[in-house]
Amino acid sequence: MGGGAGIPASSARPQTRRNVELGLLLFVIAILAIYAAVVEGNAIGKVTGDFWVQTAVIAIIFLAAHVAVRFLAPYSDPVILPAVALINGIGVGFLRRLDLATTKVADRPDLSVFGGDGFRQLGWTAAAVVGAVALMAIVRDHRSLSRYAYTLGLAGIVLVLIPAVLPARYSAIHGAKLWIKLPGFTIQPGEFAKIALLVFFAYYLVRKREVLSLASKRFLGIDFPRGRDLGPVVVVWLMSLMVLIFEKDLGTSLMYFGLFVVTLYVATERVSWLIIGLGLFLGGAFLAYFLGKTVGGPFLNFSERATTWLDPFADADNKGYQLVQSLLGLGTGGLTGTGPGAGQPTKVPEVWTDFIFSGLGEEIGLFGLTALLVTYLLLVERGLRAAINVRDSFGKLFAGGLAFTLGLQVFVIVGGISQLIPLTGQTTPFLSAGGSSLVANWLLIGLLLRISDASRRPAGGAPSGGLGGSASGGGGGAPVQIKEMPTEVVR
Numbered sequence: 001m002g003g004g005a006g007i008p009a010s011s012a013r014p015q016t017r018r019n020v021e022l023g024l025l026l027f028v029i030a031i032l033a034i035y036a037a038v039v040e041g042n043a044i045g046k047v048t049g050d051f052w053v054q055t056a057v058i059a060i061i062f063l064a065a066h067v068a069v070r071f072l073a074p075y076s077d078p079v080i081l082p083a084v085a086l087i088n089g090i091g092v093g094f095l096r097r098l099d100l101a102t103t104k105v106a107d108r109p110d111l112s113v114f115g116g117d118g119f120r121q122l123g124w125t126a127a128a129v130v131g132a133v134a135l136m137a138i139v140r141d142h143r144s145l146s147r148y149a150y151t152l153g154l155a156g157i158v159l160v161l162i163p164a165v166l167p168a169r170y171s172a173i174h175g176a177k178l179w180i181k182l183p184g185f186t187i188q189p190g191e192f193a194k195i196a197l198l199v200f201f202a203y204y205l206v207r208k209r210e211v212l213s214l215a216s217k218r219f220l221g222i223d224f225p226r227g228r229d230l231g232p233v234v235v236v237w238l239m240s241l242m243v244l245i246f247e248k249d250l251g252t253s254l255m256y257f258g259l260f261v262v263t264l265y266v267a268t269e270r271v272s273w274l275i276i277g278l279g280l281f282l283g284g285a286f287l288a289y290f291l292g293k294t295v296g297g298p299f300l301n302f303s304e305r306a307t308t309w310l311d312p313f314a315d316a317d318n319k320g321y322q323l324v325q326s327l328l329g330l331g332t333g334g335l336t337g338t339g340p341g342a343g344q345p346t347k348v349p350e351v352w353t354d355f356i357f358s359g360l361g362e363e364i365g366l367f368g369l370t371a372l373l374v375t376y377l378l379l380v381e382r383g384l385r386a387a388i389n390v391r392d393s394f395g396k397l398f399a400g401g402l403a404f405t406l407g408l409q410v411f412v413i414v415g416g417i418s419q420l421i422p423l424t425g426q427t428t429p430f431l432s433a434g435g436s437s438l439v440a441n442w443l444l445i446g447l448l449l450r451i452s453d454a455s456r457r458p459a460g461g462a463p464s465g466g467l468g469g470s471a472s473g474g475g476g477g478a479p480v481q482i483k484e485m486p487t488e489v490v491r
Contacts, residue, residue, distance in 0.1 A: 017078040018070050024082035025066055029059045032089040035340055039093065042341030043100040044108045053113045054096060054122065058089050061126050068133040072140075073453035077382045080452065083375050084430060084445050088125055088438075090372070091431035094345075094360055095121050101346045117352060117433050124435040131439055132446030142451050146203045146394050153200030159193035160243065160256070178252060188427075190252050191440035194259065194405055195447070201260050202397035205267035209393075234280075236260045241284045250285065250302060251412040251424025257281055258408050263401045266387075302422075309422040322349045326358040326417045337365030352433040354426070358417050373414070376429075380407040383448050389455035399451040402444050 033055045040051045062085040069076060096118030103111050113119065139145060145152070163171040163178050171177040179186040240257035261277030285302075292303020304319060312320035312327070325348045332338070345351050345359030361369050383403025387396045406429060413428045415421040427437040 016070075016074040018066070018074060021069070021078035021081055022066055024078065025062055025085060028082050028086045028089065029055065029062070031086065032058060032093060035090065035093050036096070038339065039097045039100070039341035042339050043097060044105075044341075046109070048109055050113055054092065054118065055089075057122055058085075058092060058125070061129055062089075065129045065133060068136070069449060072133065072136040073449045075456040075458075076449040076453040077386060077456065079378065080382050080445065080449055083379050083382070084442075087372065087375055087430040090360075091356070091428075091433075092118055092121050092125060094356065094431070095352065095433055097341055097363075098345060098352060098359070100341070101344075121433055121438070124438045127435070128439040128442035132442040132449075135443055135446040136450050139447070139450055142395050142398060142447065142454060143392055145199050145398070146206075149200045149203035152196040153204075156193040156196035156200065157239075159189035159196065160239075162189055164242070185435070188434070188436035190255075191436045192443075194255060195402075195440065195444060197256065198259060198263070198398065198401040198405065201263045202394055202401060205263055205397055206393045209267040240281070241288070250305065250422050251416065251426040254281065254412060254424075255405070255408060255426070259401060259405055262404050262408075263397055266400045267393075267397055305422045309419060312419065322355065323417075323419060323423060325349060326355050327419060329355075329358045329362040330418065333362040333365045333369075335366045337361070337363045337368055339363060354413070354423070354432070355417055356428055356432045357414055360431075372431075373410070376407070376410045380404070382452070386448060386452040386455045390451055391455070391459075395451050395454060399448060399455075402448050402451075406441070406444065 033052060036051050036055050037047050040047045062081070065081060065085075069081060096113070096116070099116035099118050100108050100111060163180060166177070166180065168177065170181050171179055173179055173186070178190055179188050236257055240253040243253040243256060257277065258281075261273060264273045264277075265271070288299050288302045289306045292299035292301070292306075296303075308315070308319050308323060312323040314320060316324045329343075329345065329348045332343070337343070340363050343359070343362040345362055348355045348358045348362075351359040357369065357372075360372070364372075380403045383399055383406065387399035387403065390396055390399060409426055409429055412421070412424050413426045416423040416426070427434055429441045430438065
């Protein structure tokens, strides 16, 4: 591929792969347009003249994001943005389909595309993409975030605790205290807390990785850490138990604790930390279940959720109703589904948020859900690839944590609606209705694009500018200093 005659290959301008990204985005837009047409054909009986309007707005949003990435992160992975655009676009289209389902059949042809949950989600998508682009413009070197690690860590803890200390009428929905209810809308601060906490975890573990890697005893071929080094894990474990007990949500508790333990494993490469973390979490969950059965009080909610999970059909008309309808919806869809717009997704409670995967499953079937899960898996894989290729340890831990956060969130919600684990209050990233989750996850994608740009940029190339504008972190206070690691850049 190298340049003209007489020009060494090493001096040829490296490819940014932005045209690949553009081609994938155009393919995604075509899929979304076909999906919108099929939905209207099945739900209305005909394809109206404005079926393309919502897809056109989505196209404008994502093509604008593509142009921004060309300037702000030109070397970033070309697959990340199109993959997110596909999931996000399907989410917007399905919410439009739910708007049609709640409208009388005779009135559906006249239902405006500029209204309902579908249009509201479209507005949140635009705001989320603007937020991600603004973050990339501000944070031009991901290492600069390490200068604010303790501040962000404290902010993350405060965001986690706010719903727990508020009265239930201001924070509880369906038993879980995860929200802040304001006039006209709600905010889920924990969605933003996970990113802030991850910055702190990555910074802390870069500084303490050598100490935490020390082994004390060897058991069954696995080196276990010294007892004195268990302090940070125990602290985060206790914090996750507080979330489980006082915010009454298993998914958020698992998210925070799993995030820390996996980041710790990546930093130290000790399998023993995974074993210890899994043992502590399972032990804490079992203890909460047992206390809920015997003592009640703050443990009762989790105990009831666990009981419903074990046998949802025992109380199918009351406490098990959500899970039963979810399983029936997935079963009705079978392998190929009833077709977009041809199912009855509104029979599943909370299909707009927690159970959107079940509603989709009825209409696109197991094959369609598998394609969505593979798209999520591709996002996680690209995030891990950025973590492997980036040249600094903070970036490796941070990118790895961001990718794992996305994967764990999908596991928690899909596991809940399929009865693999107890139900949680988590939303499916980029699919579910709601502004907090969508904005927070797009910020996560913005950071992944930033780190991916750094990992694929030729050695010695200037970063795309920003907070900490130079590659060394420049501009006020040095970020955490890490030994450069020569790694092959995978393109």
